[in-house]
Structures are given as structure tokens and as C-alpha cells.
Amino acid sequence: MHRFWGLLFLAVPVVGTAVYFLAMSGVEPLRGLGLPKNYNEAGVEIDHLYNVIHVIMAVVFVLTGLILGGAIWRYGSNREGRASYFTHSNWMEASWSLAAGTVLLFLSLYQLDSWAENKLDRPVVTLAGREQPQPPLVKVVGKRFGWEFYHAGVDGQLDTSDDIYVENILHVPFGEPVVLQLQSRDVIHSFFVPGLRLKQDVVPGMEHFVWFKATSPVELEILCSELCGWGHYTMQGRMKLMSRSDYDRWLAEQSPWKEFAAASAEEAE
Amino acid sequence: MTRVALAFGWLLVALAGCGKVPSPEFRANQVEWVKQERLNLEKGEHFRAEYKPEVATLLTALFGTPDEPRLPAIYGDADPLNELVDLEKLKQAAGPVSSDEKGKHLGLYREHCAHCHGVTGDGAGPTALALYPYPRDFRLGKFKFKSTPLRAPPTDADLTRVIRKGIPGSAMPAFSTLPDDEVAALVDYVKYLTIRGEFERRLLAELSSLAGEPLVDLKSLRAGVKPAEPAEGAASEASVEATALDEQLQTLVGEYLYEEVVDRWSDRDDAVTEVPAPPASMLEVATAPGELVAKGRDLFFGKANCVQCHGATGLGDGQTQNYDDWTNDWLKTPGVDVLSRASYQHFLDAGALPPRPVRPRNLRVPVYRGGNAPADIYRRVANGIEGTPMPSSPSLTPEEIWAVVAYVQSMPYEQLSTGGAAASNQPLGDRKVTGK
Numbered sequence: 104m105h106r107f108w109g110l111l112f113l114a115v116p117v118v119g120t121a122v123y124f125l126a127m128s129g130v131e132p133l134r135g136l137g138l139p140k141n142y143n144e145a146g147v148e149i150d151h152l153y154n155v156i157h158v159i160m161a162v163v164f165v166l167t168g169l170i171l172g173g174a175i176w177r178y179g180s181n182r183e184g185r186a187s188y189f190t191h192s193n194w195m196e197a198s199w200s201l202a203a204g205t206v207l208l209f210l211s212l213y214q215l216d217s218w219a220e221n222k223l224d225r226p227v228v229t230l231a232g233r234e235q236p237q238p239p240l241v242k243v244v245g246k247r248f249g250w251e252f253y254h255a256g257v258d259g260q261l262d263t264s265d266d267i268y269v270e271n272i273l274h275v276p277f278g279e280p281v282v283l284q285l286q287s288r289d290v291i292h293s294f295f296v297p298g299l300r301l302k303q304d305v306v307p308g309m310e311h312f313v314w315f316k317a318t319s320p321v322e323l324e325i326l327c328s329e330l331c332g333w334g335h336y337t338m339q340g341r342m343k344l345m346s347r348s349d350y351d352r353w354l355a356e357q358s359p360w361k362e363f364a365a366a367s368a369e370e371a372e
Numbered sequence: 373m374t375r376v377a378l379a380f381g382w383l384l385v386a387l388a389g390c391g392k393v394p395s396p397e398f399r400a401n402q403v404e405w406v407k408q409e410r411l412n413l414e415k416g417e418h419f420r421a422e423y424k425p426e427v428a429t430l431l432t433a434l435f436g437t438p439d440e441p442r443l444p445a446i447y448g449d450a451d452p453l454n455e456l457v458d459l460e461k462l463k464q465a466a467g468p469v470s471s472d473e474k475g476k477h478l479g480l481y482r483e484h485c486a487h488c489h490g491v492t493g494d495g496a497g498p499t500a501l502a503l504y505p506y507p508r509d510f511r512l513g514k515f516k517f518k519s520t521p522l523r524a525p526p527t528d529a530d531l532t533r534v535i536r537k538g539i540p541g542s543a544m545p546a547f548s549t550l551p552d553d554e555v556a557a558l559v560d561y562v563k564y565l566t567i568r569g570e571f572e573r574r575l576l577a578e579l580s581s582l583a584g585e586p587l588v589d590l591k592s593l594r595a596g597v598k599p600a601e602p603a604e605g606a607a608s609e610a611s612v613e614a615t616a617l618d619e620q621l622q623t624l625v626g627e628y629l630y631e632e633v634v635d636r637w638s639d640r641d642d643a644v645t646e647v648p649a650p651p652a653s654m655l656e657v658a659t660a661p662g663e664l665v666a667k668g669r670d671l672f673f674g675k676a677n678c679v680q681c682h683g684a685t686g687l688g689d690g691q692t693q694n695y696d697d698w699t700n701d702w703l704k705t706p707g708v709d710v711l712s713r714a715s716y717q718h719f720l721d722a723g724a725l726p727p728r729p730v731r732p733r734n735l736r737v738p739v740y741r742g743g744n745a746p747a748d749i750y751r752r753v754a755n756g757i758e759g760t761p762m763p764s765s766p767s768l769t770p771e772e773i774w775a776v777v778a779y780v781q782s783m784p785y786e787q788l789s790t791g792g793a794a795a796s797n798q799p800l801g802d803r804k805v806t807g808k
Contacts, residue, residue: 247502249538249545253739264738264781270538270546333499334487337545359745 105179112175116168123161139298142277142323142344144316146300148217155213159206226280226314239284239312241273242266245292245305248334250325257354267357271340273325276350277317285311293329296342304329317344395468396438396482399492400428401511401569402722404576407702410718412580414706423579426587427572434625435568438482438491441466443564446625452638453630457560457567464554465561480554481561484547493565495698496723503543506725509698510562511569513633514759517742521755522764524643525566525636531559533743541739567633574628588621645755647747648770654746654778668779671772676753676765678776681732686783688734696730697759703727730760738784749777 126133141150225236242261244251252273256265261284275281285294287307294313295302298321303313325340345353409419436442441462445451469479477483482491488507490497495509508515517534518526535555538546547555579587653661672678672686683690695703695710702708702719709715710727720726733741742748742757753773756764765773 247543251540262738263784264740264744266738266744268537268540268739268744270540270548272548332502359743359748 105175109172109176109179111172112168113172115172116165119164119168120161138300139324141298141300142318142321143299143301144318145217145221146315149221149300152214152217156210159210221314225282225312236312237280237282237314239282240275241281242284242286243273243294243305244286244288245294245327245331245338246288247290247332248327248337250294250327250338250340251288252340254354254357257358265359267354269357271325273340273342274350274353275317275342275344276347277320277344279347280314280316282312282314285313290331291329292327292331292338295326295328296323297326298323299342302328320344320346320349396491398431398435398438398568399490399494399723400424401494401572401576403702403719403724404573406718406722407705408576408579410705410707415580417580417584419579420584420586423587427575430575430588430621431568431572434571434629435564439467441561441564444625444629446622447630452634453567456634456637457564461553461557461560462564465557477554480558484550485558488543493562493569494723496725499543500725504728505542505696505730506698506728507543509569510566511573512698512701512759513566513570513636514697516757516759517748518758519645519751520640520643521645522758525640527641527644528559531562532556535559537743539741541741563637567629567637570633571629574632575624578628588624645751647750647754650746650750650774650777651771654774664775664778665782667772668775668777668782671768671776672779675772676768676776681761682735683732686735688732690732691761692731693729694761695727696761699725699727732761735780735783736786746777746781749780750774753777753780 122133126136138150138153141147143149227234228237229235230238238255238259239261240255242253242255244253250271250273252269252271253261254267254269254274255261256263256267258265275283283294285303285305286309287305289307291307292305293302294305296315299315299317301313301315303311305311321344323342323344325342327335327338329335331338405419405424412419434442434444441459443451443453443457443459443462445453464476464478465480467479467482469477469483471477486497488497488499488503489495489510490500490507493510495507497507500507513525515526515530517539518524518530520526520530532555534544535547535550535558537548538544547558550558575587651664653664672682673684679690681690681692681694682688702724703710703716705719707715708719713720716724716727738744740749740752742752750773752762753765753776754768756762765776768776
């Protein structure tokens with residue numbers, strides 16, 4: 104019987120590794136596991152960190168599985184006498200604390216620059232002769248259950264009467280840094296764009312800024328990755344990345360005045 | 373052995389599930405019932421208990437159930453209700469959520485709307501309590517954001533717009549990705565629920581005039597509305613046989629449903645408020661010219677008296693103790709005092725949502741629920757907002773209304789204090805006291 108348990112536990116690292124390689128080589132139905140293709144310049148760095156963590160995890164996962172399975176295989180039946188119990192071992196405690204601590208310390212130091220770049224140092228622009236943080240292009244308001252997008256109108260300012268409101272479909276230009284301002288109307292949401300490696304909790308009463316520089320005109324998925332209530336799953340949005348000229352044209356088309364002018368022209372006919 | 377038996381038992385339970393879920397039914401308008409009965413009690417009379425099943429049977433006979441909607445259509449092919457609501461679309465929107473072999477979605481209302489607006493359209497779905505403002509109760513027949521004046525129902529285009537674009541600043545989402553036919557089906561279903569609800573309210577309001585006489589002869593009604601045979605003709609299958617209705621019922625349905633409700637809906641397209649062209653100066657520059665804004669400001673504080681509710685700063689902090697019509701509907705009943713919960717507990721027990729004052733819009737935050745196009749704001753000012761304290765402005769000329777629109781549009785840019793710091797760092801919905 105012990106052979107069976109030993110094999111079963113050994114199967115965990117073996118099957119896990121096999122699934123990983125099959126998924127990576129695109130075998131159905133495992134294809135597409137993992138993160139979708141990255142379309143953010145900074146996402147390369149995030150993906151690198153993600154892979155580093157995964158390599159560490161893979162080593163720990165395979166080692167643990169092999170040791171556990173091997174131990175059951177080896178010691179499962181021909182136990183002589185009782186197992187020995189002990190309650191304390193300074194040496195063991197120190198070694199696993201140190202090992203884990205070293206890995207965590209390494210990770211925290213290793214990611215410092217990316218953290219600063221993606222969470223702290225908002226892009227800077229020169230406005231009115233002085234350098235200041237780039238103003239947000241779109242205000243994103245999370246609510247139960249959806250995303251409200253207030254695009255700064257042709258005046259380039261948010262919170263003015265020509266803001267363009269679209270729900271669940273975010274329009275932004277690619278090829279330039281874009282800053283979004285995130286707010287919540289009710290509870291904690293989390294703004295997640297897997298294709299941009301962008302994720303930020305949105306806490307009511309707070310204001311968050313995220314930024315990215317998208318690389319191509321694609322349409323990406325927006326999700327809420329904070330369980331926010333019964334309709335959490337419905338908080339799906341789309342992000343339409345368009346060239347700057349397309350974006351400007353889109354903005355002009357959405358202008359409330361333009362809409363009215365067209366309507367009044369129709370009425371006149 | 374016991375263990376095996378137990379495991380087997382559990383397996384049976386798991387296979388059988390928890391039994392069939394009963395299909396939902398339209399909820400009776402208990403709040404209106406309680407209200408009408410109390411008004412009646414003032415005169416020392418009780419309603420006959422039989423009225424409840426009678427009203428329910430009549431409504432089912434005329435309008436069907438959430439799974440099988442039907443239209444009274446007592447006037448045959450020329451029935452104005454057929455013009456208003458398409459039975460095929462109703463069937464697509466009604467029923468449980470599913471899809472047919474061709475992938476056509478069915479049960480749209482329950483998929484997208486019912487969790488807030490309720491199966492009955494009473495605005496009391498499971499999530500209603502968590503939302504501000506409450507989801508719309510269709511049964512009063514009042515809609516806020518529309519192109520028609522007060523007391524006229526919204527056009528199909530208005531309803532489509534709200535479904536497609538949502539209502540910014542409220543919980544109403546935008547169903548921008550639904551195909552056109554699904555939105556059209558939902559529009560018809562909303563009209564159906566509204567007309568049904570309005571008719572129910574009319575009926576309940578008339579009960580006291582019956583002086584204890586039966587509302588309808590239930591037996592003949594049941595016989596009359598039994599769908600004859602599942603024949604080919606869809607119309608005869610799903611509608612009440614006109615001949616089977618006795619004369620009393622004909623009169624009742626004709627008067628309360630057709631004259632008072634359906635006709636109003638049939639005439640709405642003629643009532644759309646035309647928006648005259650704005651002054652040319654408004655179209656030419658991004659922000660309206662100073663003198664127009666100044667004129668609007670004078671009106672805001674003077675003749676139009678916007679200041680009373682929206683406040684001197686426009687922050688929506690003027691009159692804040694008003695209620696909307698959906699609450700006032702029962703709140704204004706004699707003996708009810710909003711400050712004493714005990715005085716209206718019976719309404720809450722009947723399903724009314726706890727009263728919450730309606731907040732005048734904060735005009736410094738440019739979130740316009742009915743749309744931010746100048747024509748939208750024009751209509752809000754000219755027509756008011758149905759069901760809310762926002763009044764229409766019959767005394768203003770079109771030029772004056774445009775001036776108010778210009779001022780409203782300029783308010784987010786206006787400097788309130790001398791601070792002048794960038795104001796984008798205020799949490800939404802909070803008071804913004806610094807201008808740009």
C-alpha cells in the first residue's frame with residue numbers, strides 16, 4: 104500500500120511539471136493558461152518578475168513533492184519500531200526561517216525599481232512652464248456593478264461639463280503614457296487589465312492613479328479582481344486602444360455639442 | 373452498513389437536487405392596496421377580501437404571467453396595444469433565462485433587469501435596498517429621463533437610450549453590447565410591465581367605488597380567458613377572447629386600461645419637446661460667452677429659482693428634505709409622518725422601501741444623469757424631471773433656458789473660492805469647494 108501512496112505523492116510534481124510544459128507548448132486544452140499577451144511597455148518588467156517568482160516556486164514545488172513522495176516510498180512500510188518525536192529544533196527553525204527570509208528579502212529588493220516606476224513615479228509633463236505629474240486622461244469610477252469612464256473632453260480637463268461618459272468601454276490612445284484616475288462609488292473594487300499587467304485596488308474615499316504605455320491598437324479585457332458583491336462577475340469592461348489621431352477623432356465625435364449640432368441639422372431638414 | 377445506506381441516501385439527494393424552483397409570479401401591489409384600504413377606512417369601510425384574488429385573476433387573464441406574457445388586445449387587430457407592444461418581443465424578454473437552438477437569448481428581463489427592478493417591475497428586486505437612488509418602480513408610469521414633457525410617457529428612443537447608455541451616477545448600467553433586437557425586446561417588456569402596473573393601480577383606486585359589489589364575475593372570467601386550443605393563430609391563443617368578456621368587464625378594461633393608460637402611451641410621440649437651436653454664440657466657442665453665462669446666473673438665482681434646491685453654491689445643498697413621487701405616493705397618505713417610523717410601518721410591511729430624501733444634483737460635479745448633451749440639459753430645465761421635485765419651467769423663454777444651460781455647463785469651471793488649486797483631487801460625490 105505504501106508504494107501506492109508514494110507514487111501518488113510523486114505524481115504531484117511530475118504531473119504539475121508536465122502540465123506546465125504542455126501548457127507552454129500550446130497543447131489543447133491547456134493552451135492559454137497563464138497570463139494573456141502583454142501590450143504594455145512596463146509589462147515586460149512585470150512579466151520578468153512574474154517569471155522569477157515562478158522559477159523559485161517551481162524549484163520549491165518540485166523539491167517538496169520529490170522529498171514527500173520519496174520519503175513515503177522509502178519509509179512507508181518497513182518502519183522498525185516507533186517513529187521518534189521531538190518538539191523543538193533550533194537548527195531547523197533557523198534554517199527554514201533564514202531560507203524563506205532570504206528569498207523574500209531578495210524579491211523585495213529585486214522589485215524595488217519596478218515598484219517605484221509603476222506605482223510611485225507618475226510620468227511627468229511640462230505644463231505652464233513647470234514640471235508636474237501628468238494629469239489623468241480618464242476618470243474611472245468603480246461601482247456596484249460596473250465601471251464608469253469619464254474621458255476628459257476636448258478641453259483636456261476632467262470634472263468639466265464636456266467630459267465624455269461611457270460605461271464599461273474605455274477609450275485610450277496607445278504609444279504614449281496614459282494616466283488614469285481611479286475612484287470607487289461604494290465598496291472596494293480592483294481595476295485589473297491583464298493584457299497591460301495593470302492591477303490596482305480602488306478604495307472608496309481614496310484616489311488612485313495608474314499609468315501605462317500601451318504598444319498596439321488592440322481591445323483588452325477589464326476586470327474587477329476584488330470580490331465586491333453578488334454582481335462582481337458582471338464588472339467586465341473593454342479597453343479600446345487607438346492611435347492618437349483616432350482617439351482625437353473619437354473625442355470630437357463624442358462632443359456633446361457636435362451631437363447637438365447634428366441633431367439640430369436633422370431637425371432643420 | 374449504516375454508512376453505506378447513508379452515503380446512498382446522500383447520493384440520492386444530490387441526484388434529485390432540491391426540487392423544481394417554482395416559477396416566479398407577478399407580485400400584487402400591496403402598498404397600493406394598503407393605501408387604498410386606509411383611505412377607505414377613513415370612510416369606515418373595509419375592502420372585501422375577495423377583491424385581492426379578483427384583481428389577481430383579472431390581471432393574469434389580461435396580461436399573463438412572467439413566464440407567459442399576453443396582451444389583452446380586446447379590440448382585435450386594430451388594438452392600440454398591439455401597436456405599442458409586440459407580443460413576440462415580450463416572449464423573448466419574458467420567462468426564465470435560456471437560449472434557443474439558434475442561440476437567441478430568452479428571458480432577457482430576468483437576466484439583466486429583474487435583480488434590481490424586480491420580476492414585477494416594482495423596483496424592489498433583491499438589490500434594491502443597497503442602491504441610491506432606488507431602482508425605478510415602473511408601475512407608477514413615471515420615467516425621469518425622457519424627451520417628452522411631464523405626465524407624458526417616454527418614447528421608445530428614450531427608453532432605448534437609458535438601456536444602451538445607462539444613467540451615470542446611478543446604479544443603472546449601460547447595456548451597450550446587447551444586440552438591437554434584445555434591447556428592443558426589453559423596451560417592449562418595460563412598457564408592458566408599466567402598463568400592467570398602471571392598470572393595477574387604477575383598478576385598486578376604483579375598488580372603493582364598487583361599494584362591496586364583486587369586481588368581476590370570476591367564474592365567467594376564468595372560462596372566458598382560458599386559451600381555447602393551442603391553435604395556430606398566435607393572437608387568439610394569447611389574448612382574451614373579446615366575445616367571452618362580459619359587458620361589465622369590457623367597460624372596465626376599456627375605461628381603465630385603454631382610455632386612461634394605453635391612450636396616453638399611444639400619444640406620446642406627438643408630445644416630444646422640440647429643442648430650439650441654441651444661440652449661435654454657444655455653438656462657436658468651447659465655453660459659452662460671458663454675458664450668456666451671466667444671464668443664466670441671474671436666472672438661476674432669480675426667476676428660475678434653481679437656487680432653492682441646488683443651493684447658492686450649486687452643490688445641491690438647498691432644499692434637501694423632499695421626497696420623490698414613488699415615496700410620496702404613500703408618504704402623503706393621511707396619518708403618515710415621515711419622522712415617525714411607526715406611522716408608516718404598515719407600508720414597509722407591505723413592501724414599500726424606507727423613505728430617503730431625494731438629493732438635488734450637485735452641479736459642480738459634471739455628472740448628468742439624463743445625458744450631457746446641451747439638448748438633454750435643455751429638456752431637463754424646460755420639462756423638469758418627472759417624479760422628482762425638479763419642476764418644469766413654463767415661464768422661461770427658450771433664450772432664457774439656453775442661458776440657464778450655459779450657466780449650468782460653466783459651473784464646473786467656475787471658481788468658487790479664491791483658492792484656485794486644481795480641483796481634480798476631490799472624491800466623487802463630495803463637495804468640491806475649489807474651482808479650476
